[in-house]
Amino acid sequence: MFSALYYLWRLAPQCRRPFMLASLFKLLEALAATAALGVLLLAMDDLARAGFTGGALAAYSGLLAACLLAQLLLFYLFCRLSYPAGVDLAQVLRLKLGEHLPKLSLGFFNSTSVGRLNSVVSDELMMTEHLPTLVLPQLITAAAVPIFTLGLLCWLDWRLFLCALALLPLSLLIFRRGQSSLTAQLDRRSALARQLNQEMVEYIQGMEALQAYNGTGSFLDKLGKLFIVMRDRNIKLARSGPAYLNGGNTVLALAPAAILILGCQLLSEGLIPAPALVSCLVIGLYAYEPLKGLGLAVEIYKLCEPGLTELKKVLDTPRLPTPPRPRSPRSYDIILQDVCFAYESRRVLNHVSFTARAGEITALVGPSGAGKSTLVNLMARMWDVQAGAVLIGGVDLRHMEPAELNQAVSMVFQDVRLFNDTVFNNIALGREGASPQEVRNAAQEAWAHEFIMALPRRYETVIGEGGGRLSRGQRQRIAIARALLKGSPIVLLDEATASLDPESQRMIQQALASLLRGRTAVVIAHRLETITEADSIVVMGQDGEVSAVGNHESLLQGCTLYQELWRARLRAGGWRLGLGRAGGSDAQA
């Protein structure tokens, strides 16, 4: 918990001052609270000495009122300083995150890390603002009040002080035991919770299949059983956690009993006056009271923890290293020199070398898993190569300014990310300060203009989250218009893009034709007939190696893998439902 507070302390220097002042006020507030107890003790002391007079009563009443007023004022000041500072803290953390993200490599933004990040930024990051506003004051009170009151007790009688103090280590021991057993159980519980969560997600996402195959009943039985296991585990957890907590609290609550016995012993031996014993008894009743607030503090801290851990992980992810003296490419040839790459332990690319010449179309073909997509990702520096080099115009990608590289390369893949914004802004993203006419021209070239004009507010129509209200073909053409406006000399393309939406593939093909004109194009190809005219075809083998490079004719002659792929494609292309294979028997692979 303290390390988390320290981490925030380092991360947000602008919040330090208000928090220090707020802590000071909180400390003074605890002092005022103890003073109120002190006044009460004085009054009782007078009662015990039979010196309780009207004058004394007036003085004590005044003092008590003053203490309570001071407490009110100090707590107000504490709130006034710490609450806005808590808000500031959450703001600072979010801004830090926002600033840091664009500096990470594109490879960071895979689905798992994005999913995790999404889940923490909303709820858990928000909880961190409670660390200083709720956890810190609880800690201060829990530490300060017992110190003040026990100090008073020590001043009254050191033996009774030691007696009360002796309870502290015992109860802390119990709390600690509870804490560690709780942590262990919580871990087991969260594993179960993850499993349950996954099963429920699967239930929702697989509803179609479950219904179609009459599997709902048995899945519901499975869920029902898991719900019961989860309930029982939770109930068990709820039995042991509070047991320790109540145990520790009970030990602390024994203070007045201990003081009573020892005190009476001392009283009988004349070692303590009766009025002092009264005070000691009352102190024993209240000294440890604030420690109960620690439970709440720990609970809140546990809620913030996942958000902080995730935040720390992201902020600690190193930025993409930028070259000290960046170089600019002289041309837009892409050269791969002996490139190797592995995802964790799985080797994906094996000593790959070839050149994609500027202004030409280079196609990548091969069975799935041959590393075609990885190759293209390396050309955009989503990841850095592990051996060898990728060069554009003779310059290693790692020696280029990242912004310049991004400007030089456009990617047109199957997933299209559109923003929750107007069509115009989504296209204009391609170039800073693009004029309406330029946006329109790009849309026309991408065959998107006509359907945009059929939208309710034309170019000003806001398209939903991720562009959800447009067909895939329409989203694809908006993305192409954007890329046209960007005008990068290099285009990396997944050919499947063209046929994701067969009803509108003709229009996408037209749009792609505009996009590729005169640029360096690297194309991942699935339907080989579309790339028979490519300037160069790179055939990738199953093990991530280049098995041949050439044009369509030469590969048909000389590459067995290419021949095999070509024959399969011809067979697939001639398939007719209800007839089997066109022009031949129904082959059974």
Added chain:
Amino acid sequence: MRTKGDQAAPQLSLGWIFRQNRGALAMALLWAVGAEAAGLLALAAVCLAVVWAIDGSLLAQGMSRPLWLAAWLLAAILAKGLGAYLSTASAHKVAFEFLRQTRSRLVERLADMPLGFFNQRNTGQIKKILWEDVERLEAFIAHNIPDVLASAVNLILAAGLLLALDWRVGLAAVGVALGCGAVYGLATGRHRNLYEQWCEANENLNAAMIEYIQGMPAIKAFNRPSRFFAALGKAIDDCARLEKELVAKWYWPMAVFTVGSRAGLAAILPLGGWLHLQGELTTGALVMLLLLGFHFGSGFLSLLSFGASLEQNSAGITRINSLLAGPVMPWPAEGEGSEPGTGLSGRDLAFSYPQGPEALRGVDFSAPPGRVLALVGPSGSGKTTLARLMARFWDPDQGRVLFGEADARQICWPRLMKQVAFVFQDAHLFSGTIGENIALGRPEASREAIEACARQAQCHEFIAGLPQGYDTRIGDRGVQLSGGERQRLCIARALLKDAPVVIFDEATSFLDPLCEAQVQDAISRLCQGKTVVVIAHRMETVVAVDEIILMDQGLAVARGGHEELLAHSRLYAELWAAQQGAAVWKIGQGVGPADRGGRILQKRERGYV
């Protein structure tokens, strides 16, 4: 086994929770009363010790009085700890049982909803309700309820004791506590408007943050982090500004709340002291009043904060209720209703999506037994919607879907599902073994039957090559399958089910050539001898089917064989020409600006789909 759609789901409310768990909550209350009473007894013991110490009679009988008092104190403290513990434990029991019941009811309810309900957008929301909103109720029931019980009991007992000791002092102390409570309580209800604004700003912020994270690859590709960061920054600032404004309203109420728990002392000391000096209040009573006053009021304030947490939970309860009240399809009870006949037809079908435009209007279709019916048309023309009505993902707003002579709505769920197999593009594989996934429709199927279907679906070979064959796990903790492999597994699943009607969406996701041919072979096997409805995206694949229906803007505009349509439907001929042109496309070539087929498609295309 449960029957679909046969139970009304009661709405969730606090009252319902209380009624459901009357017994356990009564126990929690009982233990709380015990604990608080024990706490007061402990206080009384200390009080007695103080009084005896003051009048010097503490050691009147040697150590016997202190020992006796200490034993009393010890017993009371232990009883208080035990009572508090048992009270929380009962409340937790209620809470977790309640969570289980709520989730069970929700997941059962989901099974009764139209399949069309589970689209992408909804899935995320349903997940959130099932997990987060339900989970949040635990804290409310398990922590807030026992807190409130304890506070209420403490308040009543302590107030009673105060009044019993001296009604004047008691009244004054209760009055001060009530005053503090009023200050705090008034503040709680007053800023609802601002609170709602802040909630909205917070939601905007979350949406902006998520868009920023998910869109980061695109943002970087277009070198525009500053623009998006500015938008995000504005959302962050708006949220922070509103939150600061909101918390500023709470400085004083929070201070009053904190000090209020002992504010009663400010009345007890002067008034009690004065009465004592007048001889109307004994020393013992005064001491007891002072000790009680030290904490009196905290109970009252906890009660007030219960209102705030209730409000925080009400949004979640509302969402849970809206899911419980979601659309449900009525189904005949199992074994009742009509027997489905052979063949599939539809008459005069019309349908609109909830809050959407009209998707189908006056569509008739007929797929006689053993024949193949294909649906073609531009995207957004209603092909997929029509296919979904056939499988009763939704009910039509008008018209009927008939299995033989039986209306789909009159057929009980298991019978209908036995009748139809559908293979759509994004078929789901469950985490589990490959064998379990194929046998989803017939869990009792033998290994031989599973293997036979896998062979027919062209997937036996790759399955046999996996480390544990049919027992290999798929999903997060198992092997990752390629798109083509997943599709073939789904086809094997449909083959094993062996339903007389097959509805499938001709795949458009892209596979490598070897895979594609294998998937096609598998589909051919699945459709053999069945009544087939196919949603055809590539027209060339359905030129040989028995009948083609051409859909356009929600209408069935033409029907017939391929040649017939080519001769008589201008739209069909144009679409065909456009797709034929697309099929011979080569990357790097345009089709020319005068491309007639493309231009026609462009005119047919709708703004929104």
